[in-house]
Amino acid sequence: MPTTEPQSGSGHELVVVANRLPVDARTLPDGATEWVTSPGGLVTAMESVMRTVDSGAWVGWAGSPGEAPEPFEADGMHLYPVALEQEDVEKYYEGFSNATLWPLYHDVIVDPVFHRTWWDxxxxxxxxxxxxAAPVTSRRGVVWVHDYQLQLVPEMIRAARPDVRIGFFNHIPFPPVELFSQLPKRNQILRGLLGSDVVGFQRESDSLNFLASVRKLLGYHVEGHVITVPGIGSAPAREVVAKTFPISIDSAAVSALTEDQDVIERTAQLRRDLGNPKKIVLGVDRLDYTKGIRHRLKxxxxxxxxxxxxxxxxxxxxxxxxxxxxxEAYRQLRDEVELTVGRINGDFAPIGRPAVSYQHRSFDRRDMTALFMAADVVLVTALRDGMNLVAKEYVASRPDLRGVLVLSEFAGAADELRAAVLVNPHDIDELKAATLRALAMPEEDQEEAMRSLRRQVMDNDVQAWAHSFLDELEQSGKPQDDAPAVIRLSGDDPTDPAELDEALAQFARIPRILVASDFDGVIAPIVADRDAVQPDQAALGALRDLSELPGTSVALVSGRALGDLDHHTRMPSTVVLVGSHGAEVGALPPWMHAEVLDNTALAMTPEKEQLLASVTRTLRRIAAENPGSEVETKPAAAVLHTRNARGRGSINATEAALAYARTLPDVVVTPGKEVVEFSVIHTSKGVAMDALARASAADAWLYVGxxxxxxxxxxxxxxxxxxxxVGGGETAASLRIDDPQAASALFARLLELRREQG
Known part of the structure; x- marks a missing residue:
């Protein structure tokens, strides 16, 4: 594709590229065309974002085959229609996108079909x-490409416009490498996506699946969430970030509709139309085999x-x-669903009232909000779903803190909405039990769960999602060292006790919290002999007791190896132990989302084993040259300890180690207090803490280090x-305490405050 750049001063700073435009054409009685906002998750998510951009555009198909309309404006957006002929609709959209990619990316719930003409x-x-998209983007502008139908677009735009930043967001799951490997033209898909600077996914598992596919199928270097894409010829390599950005909704707008008198009246009328039942159970889905409608009806x-x-x-x-x-698969699904609904109503419906009120049509936002306000229980039982915004819309529609959300653990929303009634929809008995539990849930339990759910949904709305992605895109390609260090405190003085206590009191009132701590220097004073460490038993006891309280997750995050940490703490399984700066994760309590943490755990390969052996040999040589230094080995790292080195041995050994580190581009080097760690996999306490917070669905966290x-x-x-x-010096922490004794008192005080919350 030839290079296309806009003339100076022309083009849009943000261009969204999606399969569909955010509007649908409606023919008026006089023959004129009116454009109305389309239904659908992407449009709902993006329309409020586009309104905040000074110069934004949207590229997409207008919805009808044939010649595309001229570019136009609607709802304040510049729209650029793309023409699709009927053959394109059949092969590109219905064929490769929805009969090949969709089923494959959704765990092959139905068998994918592949035809080479579809690929063409x-x-x-x-x-x-x-x-x-390329010619309408301003110089150094941003192009944001959306979803599985357009996975080749990023690389194509980069070839034409190397000056722009390109992001891609995948709204559906990304399959495990074992499934993705079955896709013909799989490498072309990966290279298309890697034309982006940032590739975003709904769930951490999706990001990790993508990274694994890039590593295995293309052989590109992957470090953490950064992929090094080799340049062609003499072109330099590029770095592409693949991360998780869970999409959300315009929470405030949905919540505001609940105060509309017309919507309130529609809610009451809906219940009257149904004969004022005691309970209404609601399912809202596209008619799609991934949504679990058949399982729900069964x-x-x-x-x-x-x-x-x-x-x-x-x-x-x-x-x-x-x-x-x-x-065809969708036609068969409709026939099966309608047959099942008819059988249920024939067998069980009382005269004048359905057992299942089946609505095979679209509802506008106001009517949908009324449905959510009327529903005592909403069933979101997707067999596989990238996110599922219905779950979040229901939560946003319930400022009264009533109603129960039954949510499939296979929907992306389950990573965030942990206070829902989570269910495996493949297990009909479990689905029945969850439905009965929801119907019988006391109001006080509904309120507690909905309060936590609303905090997540209202605080993390679509604006936050979009800005998070765009901020990452803005920083892409810049050296990490360019970002100034965050310094919130300097000096040695501890935080005023009254200020600290007020901060703890506010934190203790939050419904779902994560309490985490380092070990050495916090739970236990630092000693020269690591094996002789004596942890504060009162501190460990307070953490154990905290872990048994409702809505409270507890973790110890240490640089020590997991086995060593377990040996010195002897904590129960309710306290998560994370060793080796996140490379090792211990047993998890049943309420935590295990997949998030499991996927951050140790992932060694024979090549990394060889690299680790080489690093260990070199560090042992450095230690031998500086008596008193010693080398600790971990499953994925080697650590040089210099605390006991004689004379200038500590400084010399550290300098030698850091000089050696500069020769190891594939190793993560972390200097600490008289210690330098060399890890052959990407780990950090920050990464581990982020995973812990998501796994526990915490509304907020406390960390002491x-x-x-x-x-x-x-x-x-x-x-x-x-x-x-704990201790002095410049830090990004917002509060400071003196020593491990103060840390023990802090945990005891938090336990007291948390217990007061009931």
Whole structure:
């Protein structure tokens, strides 16, 4: 594709590229065309973002095959339609996108189909989108490409516009490498995505699946979430970031609709129309085989059949928005769903009231909000889903703190909405039990759960999602050292006790918290002999007791090897132990999302084993040259300890180690207090703490540390988090205490305050 650059001063600073425009055409009685906002998750998520941009544009298909309309404006956005012929719709969209990629990316719930002519159409159509976007982007502007239909577009735009920043966001799951490897043209897909500067995913597992595919199939170097993409010929290598950015909704706008008198009246009328049942159970989905509608109806039918649910008192509403009805699998699904609904109503519906009110149509936002406000239980039972915004819309629609969300653990929203009733939708018995639990949940339990859910949804809205992605994109390609260190405190003076206590009291009132701490220098005073360490038993006891309280997760995050940390603490499984700066994770309590932490755990290869052996030999030589120094080996790292080195041995050994480190581009080097760690996999306490917070679905975290290795955690401080430094010096922490004795008192005080919350 030839290079295309806009003339000076022309073009848009942000260009969104998606399969569809955010509007649909409607023909008026006089024959004129009116453009109205489209339904759908992406449009709902992006329209409020586009309104905040000074000069934004959207490139996409207008929805009808044939010649594309001229560029136009609608709802304050500059829209650039892309033409798709009927053959493109059949091969690019219905074919490769939705009969090949969609089922493969959704764990092969149905078998994917591949035809080479579909691939040819996918390539040519992706090029058409890229050719539409490249010339309308300003110099050094940003192009944000969305979803699985356009995975080749980033590389195509980069070839034409090397001056722009390119981001890609995948709204659906990314499959494990074992499944992705089955895809013909798989490497072309990966290289297309790697034309981006940032590739975003809904879940951490999706990011890790993508990184694994790049590593295995392309052989590119991957360090943490950064991929080094080799340059072509003499071109320099590029770095691409692949990270997790869970999408959200315009929470405030949805919540505001609940105060609209018309919506309130629609809610009341809905209940009257259904005969004022005691309970309403609601499912809202596109009519798609990934949404678990058949499993949900089967569970409901069995609940009615065994008398667990009385159809005279409880009604189910199933909204199934029409979707891809030209694709055979979707036509079969519609027939099966409608047959099942008819059978249920024939067997169980009382006269004048359905057992299942089936709505195969779209609802506008106001009507959907009324449905959510009327629903006592919402069932989101997707078999596999990138996010599922219905779950978040329901939560945003319930400022009354009533209602119960039953949520599939296979939906991306389950990573964040941990206070929902989580369920495996493949297990019909479990789905039935979860539905009954939701129907019987006391109001006080509903309120507690919904309060936590709303905190997550209202604080992390679509604006936060978009700005998080765009901020990452803005920083992409810049050396990490260019970013100034975050310094919040300097000197040695501890925080005023009253200020510290007030901060602890506010933190203790947060519904779901994560309490984490370093070990050496916090729980235990630092000693010369690492094996002779004596942890403060009162501090360990307070952490154990905290871990048994509702809504409280506890972790110890240490540079020590996991076995060593376990030996010295003897903590129960309710306290998560993280060793080797995040490379090792111990047993997890059942309420934590294990996959997030499991995927951050140790992942050695034979090549890394050889590298680690080489590093260990060199560090032992350095230690031998500086008596008193010693080398500790861990599963993924070697550590040079210089605390006991004689004379200038500590300084000399450290300097030698750091000089050696400059020759190791594939090793993560972390200097600490008289220690230098060489890790052959990417680990840091900050990465570990972020994973812990997501795994525990914490609304906020508290972390206590004393070392430079703890600064990676302190730098991530959020508005409701507490970062506490033990000892003096410059730090990114916001609070300071003197010593491990003060840390023990702090944990005891937090335990007291948390218990007061009931």
């Amino acid at each position: 159409s996918y390539v040519s159509t992706n090029r058409r989108f890229a050719q539409a 569970a409901w039918q069995e609940l009615l059949n065994d008398g667990s649910v009385d159809p005279h008192e409880t009604v189910m509403i199933q909204v199934a928005t029409p979707s891809r009805e030209r694709v 004393d070392d430079v290795t703890d600064e990676s955690v302190f730098a991530q401080l959020g508005d409701s988090d507490l970062a506490i430094k």
